Amino acid sequence: MKGLGCLMGSSLGYPGRMIRPVTFYLVVFFMVSSMGYPSRRSAMDLDATPRMTIAYNDLSSVRCFGSHAQNYTTLLLEDEKGILYVGARGAIFSLNATNIADGFHQTMDWKASPEKRAECLKKGKNNKTECYNHVRLLQRLNATHLYACGTYAFHPLCTYIDTNKLMPPSVFEEGKEKCPYDPSRGYTGLIVDGSLYTATRYEFRSQPDIRRSLYQRILKTEESPLHWLNDAEFVASVLVRESMSSLVGDDDKIYYFFTERAGEESTSIFDKNQLPRVARVARVCKNDLGGKKILQRKWTSFMKARLACYIPYYEVLKDVYSLDGGNWHSTVFYATFTLSAQWRSMEVSAICRYNISEVQAAFEGTYMEYQDSSRKWSQYNGEIPEPRPGSCITDRARKSGYNSSQDLPNSVLDFIKLHPLMYEEVKPADGDPLLVKKNIIYTQIAIDRVRALDGQEYDVLFLGTGNGWIHKAVIVGSTVHIIEELQVFRVAQPVENLIISKQQKSLYVGSQSGVLQLPLATCERYISCFDCILARDPYCGWDGVSCRELAGILDRTLLSQDVLHGNMGCWNDSTQATSTQKNRTVLRGDDVLLPCEQASNLAQATWLVNGTEVLAEDGQGRFHLGVDGLLVTDTQLEFSGEYQCYAKENGLQALVATYALTVLPEQLVPQFLPTVPQPSWHAASYAYGDMKFIYIAVITVLGGLCLVLSVVLLYVSCLQKRRGKYSLGVPQTSSVELQTVSSNCIGKGGQEDEDLDTYPDGCLQIIPGEATTVTSPLKEVPPVPPPPPPPLPAEFTNGISTLPNMLRKMNGNSYMLLRQNEEPCTSPLYNSFTEELSKILEKRKHTQLVEKLDESSV
C-alpha cells in the first residue's frame, strides 16, 4: 500500500482532522491578539517544513524490541552499563542498549494477581486496559537495586528489584502514595539521593499531589484553605543541583511541569466552571523537612508560576526536557505544548525554551494573593516576612538561626500556606516559541547537544508525534530547521517515551507495541554534497566522496558542513549530477510529462529548455510546472530539444534530470501503430477503408484523454500534500489510472504492461513510462535519494493554477474531482489569499491593541 498516500494519510488521521491553514492562522491570530500576548513573530514565521520525509518502508537500521506485553512506556537507560530497562504492562525487561533486538534480553514478569483483577473489574474498570499491572516507575535506588511501581489493577504496588538477577521479588510495598491507580494518568517520579519524589493524582477522587516518600520524611502539598494544585496533570520533573558551588549555600531543587486549572483568571472571559487550563512550573527544595506545627509534613518550599509559550489560556503541556551542559546555571528547559481540549479539531504544537534564570526570577518576584471578598487572585503588594517564604534554607537563613524548615517562624509558614502562586509568568527565552507547527501533536521531546564542525554546539531535537513519527530538528539561533521526519511505526500510534544514548548514539522510542532503537544520525541518507550540506545535520559532514558522521572521523580538515546557513561547502557543480539523459519521443499534438522528483521538501524545481529557463508564465501555456515534473501540452515540432530539471534550494542548485524530447510529425504514425496488436482497430479500419484518417482521429482522442489523465494525476499528486508517496511516480496509483486509459484510449487490457516502455506513442508514454522510471529513481537519477517530496503549499508553482481551466473543458468526472478537492490542493492563488488574510489580521491585531489602550486610559 506504499503508493496510496491519500488513503494512508486518512488512516493516519490527517485530512479528517486537518483544518485549513487560513482558518488556523485566523484562529491563532485571534487567540494571540485577543489575549494581547506580545509575540513578535507570526504563526507562519514560526512554522517549519521537514526537509525530508522518510516513510516507514524507506527506513533503515531500526531495531525493534517487542514481546508478549503491551504498553512499553517506562524507560530507564543506564548508559555506562549499556542497559535499557523497560517497564511494560505486566513485565519489566532488561535490554542490551547496544542492540535491543539481539535476543539476549532478561524478562521479569509482574502481572496483577487474578484476585486483584477481579476486584478491579468489580470496581467497574476497563478490563481491556486498566485492570492490569502497568509499570509506571523504574528508578535506580542503589548499586544493586531498582525501585519499581505498578498500577497492579487499580491497587498500586512497589518493589525492589535486584538488577543482577531480575527475579520476581517476594516483598511488595503499598504503592498508593507513590503511583497512580489509573495507568493513563499524568505521572512523574524521580529517586534523588534515596528519596522518591512523585507527582500525580494518585486516586480518582483525591487531589493531585507532589509527594516525597521512602528514605526522608514524608511530605505533601497543602490542601487547605487553598489547594496548592488544581486538577493538575503532570508531565515531567527535573532535579537541578543548585547546591553545587552555590555562593549562598542554596539547596538542590526539583522542578515540576504540569497543566492545571487557572484559578487566578478573572471569570470575565471564562465560565466559572470552565476555568482555563494553564501550564505551570513548580519547585520544591530537596532538604525541606516541613514545618513544625504549621505545615507539618507539608512542603514549606512549594512555589508555582505560569509557563507561557504562545497561545495563552489554550495550551497544554505535553513534555519537558532539560539540558544543562555540565553546569546547572546554563540549564534550559524545552517544552512542547498543544492546544487544549476545546480546540480538539485543530492540531497545533508549539515548542518553547526556558532558561533557568528566568524561572528563578519568577520565583523571586512578587506573589499572588487570593482575596476572599472579591474571590479573585491579585498581585500581593504587602509586607513579606523573613526569611523569604518559599525559598530554600540558605547561609543567610542559617546565620539568622534557621537551620532547617522546621525552624521557620510561623509568620513565614502562614504566608507560604496562602501564597503558593507567583505573579510573574515565565516567558520563553527570546520571547517567542521556537516552533509553532500545525496538524502535528508532539507528544515527546528529547534533545542531544552536538558539537558541529564549526566548533559551535547545536541542540538537536527529537520530537515524537501522536501518530508514530519522529521529527529531527536543529536549533539555529532562535529558529528551528526540521532535518527530517521519520515514520517509525507502520500502524499509527503515539510516541510515548524518547530517550537518547550518547554512548550508543541511539534514540530509544517507547510505544504501545514495542521499543525501537534508531541511530541519532543516518548520514548515508545524503548521497550528494549538496544533499549533505543542505540537510544542516550537525552529525554529518561531506568528505569529498560521501556524507559521513563526524564522530568517527579524526582528520576533519577535508570535511564540509554548514549548519548555520546550510549552503556553503559544495561548488556549483552540475557535473556531479551525471544523470543519464533520457529520451522521450512523442507525436505532434500529444502531451508529455517529464518527471523530476525532488528529494527535499524545501527544494524547488527549475527547468531549462535548450538552456533557457522555463517560466511559470510563459504566455503560451504550453509548459506546466508541477512539483514533480514538467507537463508539456500540445507538443509542436519545434518543442524538441534538451530539457533539464534542476533542484533549487537555499541558494544552491543541482541537476536532477535531463531529457531529450523528440516531437515527430503525425505522418509517422502508421509506422508505430501496427506494432501494437489492436484487433478492434483493424476491424474499424477495414470498415472505413482509410486507416490514416482513423489513426488521426484515435490519436486526437488519445491526446485528449491523456491530457485529462495527466491533469488528474498532477492534481492527485497535489492532494497528497504530506506523507506517503507521490502518486505520479508510484505504480499502484498509476496503474489504477492506467485502466481508465487503456479501456478508453487503446481499447485493450492485458497488453499494456509489456508494451508500456516500447510503445513510442505519446499517449501511453505519459503515464506508465514515467511510473517505471520513478519507482527506481536511485538507479537512474543518482543524485536524488528515493523519498519523494510531499508537495507543500509554498512549493506549488504557478503552472498548476492554470490546470483547472483546462480541466473544465474535459469530461465531467475530472471536473467534479477537482471541484471537490479544491481546498487541500493549494495554488498560488491560495497562498496569496493566506498572506492577504494574515495581513488583515495583523492589522486588526494592532487596532485591537490600540482600542484596549484607549479603554484602559478612559
Ligand SMILES: *[C@@H]1O[C@H](CO)[C@@H](O)[C@H](O)[C@H]1NC(C)=O
Ligand atoms: C551488548 O552487546 C554487545 C555486542 O553484542 C556486547 O559486547 C555487550 O557486552 C552487551 N552488553 C551487555 C550489557 O550485555
Ligand SMILES: *[C@@H]1O[C@H](CO)[C@@H](O)[C@H](O)[C@H]1NC(C)=O
Ligand atoms: C472483559 O469483559 C468482557 C465483557 O464483560 C468479557 O467478554 C471479556 O472476556 C473480558 N476480558 C477479560 C480479559 O477478562
Ligand SMILES: *[C@@H]1O[C@H](CO)[C@@H](O)[C@H](O)[C@H]1NC(C)=O
Ligand atoms: C539496596 O536496597 C535494597 C532494598 O532496600 C537492599 O536490600 C540492598 O542491600 C541495598 N543495596 C546496597 C548496596 O545498599
Ligand SMILES: *[C@@H]1O[C@H](CO)[C@@H](O)[C@H](O)[C@H]1NC(C)=O
Ligand atoms: C496500552 O496499549 C493499548 C494498545 O496496545 C492501548 O489501547 C491502551 O490505551 C494503552 N494503555 C495505556 C495506559 O497507555
Ligand SMILES: *[C@@H]1O[C@H](CO)[C@@H](O)[C@H](O)[C@H]1NC(C)=O
Ligand atoms: C543551628 O545550628 C548551629 C550550628 O550548627 C547551632 O549553633 C544553632 O543552635 C542551631 N540553631 C537552631 C535553631 O537549632
Ligand SMILES: *[C@@H]1O[C@H](CO)[C@@H](O)[C@H](O)[C@H]1NC(C)=O
Ligand atoms: C552558484 O550558483 C548560483 C546561481 O547560479 C550563484 O548565484 C552562486 O553565486 C553560485 N555559487 C558559487 C559558489 O559559485
Ligand SMILES: *[C@@H]1O[C@H](CO)[C@@H](O)[C@H](O)[C@H]1NC(C)=O
Ligand atoms: C531547441 O534547439 C533545437 C536545435 O537547436 C531546436 O530545433 C528546437 O526548436 C529548440 N527547442 C525549443 C523548445 O526551443
